[in-house]
Amino acid sequence: MRKFMLILPLTIFCIICSLSFQYYYFIHPLNSSKVKNTISYLSSDNFKGRLTGTLENYETAAFIKHYFKLENLSSYNKDYFQSFNVIYPEKIDAAPYLIVKDKNGFIVKQYKYAADYKEDMLNFKNSSVSFKKDDVISLSKNSFQVQTSNQYFLFYTPKNDNLDFRSSFISNSRGSMYIMIKEQTAKEIKNYLNLGCEISCFIPFHNKLTSAYNVIGYIKGKNPALPPLVLSAHFDHLGSDLSDTVYSGALDNASGTSFLLGLIKYINSIGKPERNIVIAAFNAEEFGCLGSKNFAQQYKDTLRGGKVINFDMLGSDKNVPLSIMAGKWDSKNSPFVKEIAQLCTNSKVNFKYTFENSSDHQYFRAYNIDALTLSDADTSKIHTPMDKSQYINTKSIDRCFNVVSKEIDSYAFNNNPFILYSKYLLAISFCGILIMVNLYLHQFYK
Structure with a gap:
């Protein structure tokens, strides 16, 4: 009887040891070095800044x-590509x-392009303007607004007299064209206007309607009727300027896209989730989150009750806190925000809250779907040519994985202990086996 009482726990320990070993051995945590390699690839000059509407943007979508x-993801709704129409700024073959x-x-x-003036990307309803003093309707120290034929053009001096920053493209913005000019250029133009001179500006971009594509796949769960978990990131950026300077967008957002792709390997190594996990690579975020808007509008009924975790700018200096970015009307007490904050606290991750509609969580929150963005909110190089992969910090990528992997395990795998604690269960069960074998042998030879 005593021997049987020893065999039962020995058998249990053997089963636990076997299962925990399988999970420990076969689960592949996110490899942040491989993530950085993918960031380097997507932010290379080959993709010319991945501007929505360009060939390079389509090539990025094809790569994803x-x-x-x-990785054996199923296509979402018959096709990996979700098409939608956008207006984008197309280059004209001419000189500014x-x-x-x-x-x-x-x-x-x-004036010299990129030294004295440069386009901002906000809009190109009209590519050229000629004006005199009487056409200037608003004048300040280093900027002026021009009105001609019911169109508005803004000339302004950017912060620190730096022409490198590039705004997102917003096709419905009020102005027809936005031009950055150096402080000295602004002073000279005002003097020339007072002398009765005419100023003419031409920027070879124009607005054009085209099709763009989100890339959507999913990992099928055991119970597809359950609300899904959506993991997302945007892959577009701001293209290149007229002197072919590439805005690489390594942190914003080759990083989030590469992190998303790395998560697929991790999830596939665990096994089949309890619910569907949708993997969404969004386009046209830099145009006002248009890709995620289209996706949320089309699938809002399927997504209700689910959760969306978006990744935007991961891998800045580890001293920058991880930002939990939720909707404008959310707060620290919003349930999903509170849940992720608790995971950060438990993992001893330095974090902060941001409540803005400034990433792809925006339209999900508009439909009352739980959604937030995880971001290393370091804007020091964002939307400039300095946003290069060489500045990506893999420790910050690991930090985000440490948090989001726990949410994936909890929500999509029902807190499977063999996923969460495989290493500890393996050690405990192995020690249990040794103890039981030792006790059994002691009883056998007694």
Whole structure:
């Protein structure tokens, strides 16, 4: 009887040891070095800044689709690509200019592109403007607004006189074109206007309607009727300027996209989840979150009751806190925000709260779907040519994985202890086996 009482716990320990070993051995945690390699690839000059509407943006979508297929993701609603229409800024094959003409029409000054002036990306309803003093309707120290034929053009000096920053493109913005000018350029133009000169500016971009694509796949769960977990990131960025300077967008947001792709390997190594896990690579975030807007609008009924975790800018300096970014009307007490904050606290992760509709969680929250964005909110190089992969910090990527993996395990795998504690269960069960074997042998030879 005593021997049987020893065999039963020995058998239990053996089963636990076997299961925990399988999970421990076969689960592949996110490899942040491989994530950084993918960031380097997507933010390379080959993709020319991944501007929505360009060939390079489509090539990025095709790369993601191919990755989804390799990792055996099912296509979402018959196709990996979700198409939607966007207006985007297309380059015109011509040279830019900002010139000053005197009263007789002679050019008295020609400014140098990227040194004296440069386009901002906000809009190109009109690519050219010519104006005199009477056309200026608003004038301040280093900026002025021009109105011609019911169109508005803004010339302004950016912060620190730096022409490198590039705004997102917003097709419905009020102005027809936005031009950054150096402080000295602004002073000279105002003087020329007072002398009766005419200013002419041409930027070879124009607005064009085209199709863009989200890339959507999913991992089928045991019970597809349950509300899904959506993991997402946007892959578009701001393209290149007229001197072919590439806005690489390594942190914003090749990082989030690469992190998302890395998560697929982790999830697949665990096994089949309890619910569907949707993997969504969104496009046109830099145009006002248009890709996620289209997805949320089309699938809101399927997504209600689910959770959305979006990744935008991961991998800045580890001293920058992880930002839990939720909707404008959320708070620290919003249930999903509170849940993720508790995971950060439990993992001893330095974090902060941000409540803004400034990433792809925005439209999910508009439909009352639990959604937030995890971000290393370091804007020091964002939307500039300095946003390069060389500045990506893998420790910050590991930090985010430490948090989000626990939420995935909890929500999609029902807190499976063999996922959460495989290493500890393996050690405990192995020690239990040794103790039981020792006791059994002691009874056998007694």
